[in-house]
Amino acid sequence: xxxxxxxxxxxxxxxxxxxxxxxxxxxxxxxxxxxxxxxxxxxxxxxxxxxxxxxxxxxxxxxxxxxxxxxxxxxxxxxxxxxxxxxxxxxxxxxxxxxxxxxxxxxxxxxxxxxxxxxxxxxxxxxxxxxxxxxxxxxxxxxxxxxxxxxxxxxxxxxx
Numbered sequence: 001x002x003x004x005x006x007x008x009x010x011x012x013x014x015x016x017x018x019x020x021x022x023x024x025x026x027x028x029x030x031x032x033x034x035x036x037x038x039x040x041x042x043x044x045x046x047x048x049x050x051x052x053x054x055x056x057x058x059x060x061x062x063x064x065x066x067x068x069x070x071x072x073x074x075x076x077x078x079x080x081x082x083x084x085x086x087x088x089x090x091x092x093x094x095x096x097x098x099x100x101x102x103x104x105x106x107x108x109x110x111x112x113x114x115x116x117x118x119x120x121x122x123x124x125x126x127x128x129x130x131x132x133x134x135x136x137x138x139x140x141x142x143x144x145x146x147x148x149x150x151x152x153x154x155x156x157x158x159x160x
Contacts, residue, residue: 017058022065026118029066033059034125047131048140056140060147063118067148068155070115076152079105079119083145092135099138102127119148 021029041050067076082105089095106120132138 018062018065021062026066027121029062029118030121030125033122037131041131045129045131046133047126047137048134050131051140051144053143056143056147060144061151063122064148064151064153065155066118067116068152073153073156075116076119076149079116079123080145080149083142087138087142092138095138096132099127099132 021032024032036055037047037050039050040052040055041047044050082102086095086098086102089098103124106124126132126141132141
């Protein structure tokens with residue numbers, strides 16, 4: 001049994017989503033993510049009202065899988081560590097100010113490794129569209145980043 005078909009980790013709907021999406025272009029994946037989440041957010045435009053655990057798991061699984069095919073953990077880890085540093089901020093206004101500068105780091109990382117496009121495009125969209133308005137939105141973003149990292153590590157370890 002492969003990790004991707006392990007029924008303990010994925011529902012039937014999750015398996016279907018994963019199989020239908022894993023060969024798609026990164027921009028298409030992000031565009032679909034944005035459409036799904038935007039529809040669920042409604043007028044609030046808050047990440048926490050549009051992204052639920054089911055979607056965090058599905059998109060984290062798919063993005064983690066796609067990234068593990070092309071990049072090394074150390075390349076992804078730099079971004080994850082930067083998010084973890086933001087998570088330690090106690091002043092939410094300060095966190096938002098630093099988060100709004102984050103696209104600069106994403107651009108720098110993208111210019112060095114095109115294979116990070118999926119991750120950088122997704123995060124840049126969330127930040128630039130100001131979906132992080134309250135602490136619970138940032139917590140939802142961190143849940144997504146954690147899911148991506150966890151699935152990435154599962155697939156990366158299969159290759160080693």
